[in-house]
Amino acid sequence: MPPKVAHEPKPIAPDLPEATATRVREVIDARRHLPGALLPVLHGIQDALGYVPEDAVPLIAHELNLSRAEVHGVISFYHHFRTHEPGRHVVRLCRAEACQALGARALEAHAKKTLGVDFHQTTKDGAITLEAVYCLGNCGCGPSVLVDPDGLHARVTPASFDALVASLREAAK
């Protein structure tokens, strides 16, 4: 019979930096009592870190007594959650019909071309992450763009988009 080896308990999320893990734990502790807590927890993590790190999935799963597959399944289901760190600003472009009726398709093409990115990508200088959104409720005055959590812009043209991006880059300096 081979001798018994005392195992160190395996860390739950070995690839997550300790500081990040602490913040994730704080969010979970503040919200774990809520019925159906996973979405509020994920929102809290994304609000705190800007994204939900893939390396945090085992920790979230462990703390909420869910499987990693369940947590991963929820994160990947919802467009809002991102698993990579975004740029300094997130610019969400509405792609839906009411904005299309006022030129959103052309604006989308312009935005991708001038920023040199596709949706869910970040510009080389790290300033802007471009995301698609399907309706911001500003359908009377499109094309609509939402910057960061609540900076809503109406009647955005390619020219005003460029000005907006320039001001964001300026602010980030």
Added chain:
Amino acid sequence: MTTRIFVSRDATALAHGAEAVARAIGNEAKRRGVDATVVRNGSRGMFWLEPLVEIETPAGRVGYGPITVADVPALFDAGFERGHVHGLRVGPVEMIPFFERQERLTFARVGITDPLSVEDYREHHGYRGLENALAMSGEDIVKALTDSGLRGRGGAAFPAGIKWKTVLGTPSPQKYIVCNADEGDSGTFSDRMLMEGDPLCLVEGMTIAGLAVGATQGYIYLRSEYPHAYRALNAAIANAYAAGYLGADIRGSGRRFDLEVRLGAGAYICGEETSLLDSLEGKRGQVRFKPPLPAIKGLFGQPTVINNVITLASVPIILDRGAEYYKDYGVGRSRGTLPLQLAGNLKNTGLVEKAFGVTLRELLYDYGGGSYSGRPIRAVQVGGPLGAYLPESQFDTVVDYEAFAAVGAMLGHGGIVAFDDTVDMLEQARYAMEFCSIESCGKCTPCRIGSTRGVEVLDRIRAGIERDKNIVVLKDLFETMRFGSLCAMGGLTPDPVRSALEHFPEDFEVRA
């Protein structure tokens, strides 16, 4: 006397710079020693005037708009705080034809009151419905709702009274009221405007629903794309708790109702009620099989009333004025009013609450003022991304659930999106399929795979590859999706595609 100056905090007004305008007016008033206070109201729903600034005068509220920060000193020079003449003066706001010709029942307070003030709310008929409901039995509240003829305003138009009656009649120690505030249809913003402009009306409606069916916990499932509504709701709920209108003992009645806002996460499908419930439970928002109905086994398996924002916000006035009052508005089986949303390529966009019976043409031209671009309106999509495209020949369709169904269209949540003659209807059809492929929950094959195949087939038609054969394939796909899908997402996605093909066949021809 302190003059009250109103500047909207509605998201669309903010997108036009209302925040800076409100600040500039406050600063300028202080600088000039003008005795004025700036109130942040909801929007009147006349977006071409935003930021609209209103002055309270003895003769009623006088408006100026659209106002930029640069206009502010000149407004004070002209004496606008006393309602004086200025180039941007639009006169008494409620006499602007777009507004004057509406029948505002659900939106009676929006744009008028301070949205977060319980006191202001009460001064404008607020909480009268709840006071009445507190003295009524659950059965009587449900009967009032049934008698009013109110049908769900989210899109499916199911009679609200029947849902409530089912929940009332299903015994359980825990029941829930869930508000579907996942207003994802493009061209719709009435839920958002109400939540930002009169959130207490929704709070009151949900509280009455709780009293009616015996539910003590409510959730508002709000889409994450509405950060301003999120703030307004949370502030209004906190104020309602502080004033004793929520909590363990509503106004000393011994009745309990608690309310919490939960955020969605950018999934259109979560506007479907069973997906929404799964999402609220912290899961992927996948559609459930029915039965069991949510009214019997809903949130966390308990009996649940789930209604749209406008449905619940229509409850207070029904309980205040009575079922007959509400029912007197409307036509046929469509009773009451519908807050219609004019969107897309229209000159005068915004919110028009009208009794059922107005025609689409009146909305597009008499209210909407024709296209924004000045070009002819070619197509109108009503009812969101799953709604049909209507050609000019159908513009006389009356706003009535059955009348729209009769022409193969859908009134849905009342969003009206106009397109001018530069629109490419094959592209719109393709987008409908693409949107379904992006937003499908993936549970059933016709929706998940059918939408992807739909995009491919339309791409082949555009490329001129076996065009006629592919039209046959497309029509076959309509059948598969319509009859084989679990919910309206897959089931109705063919409607915009089919209507585009039917009414605008020239856009599906092989290009020379």
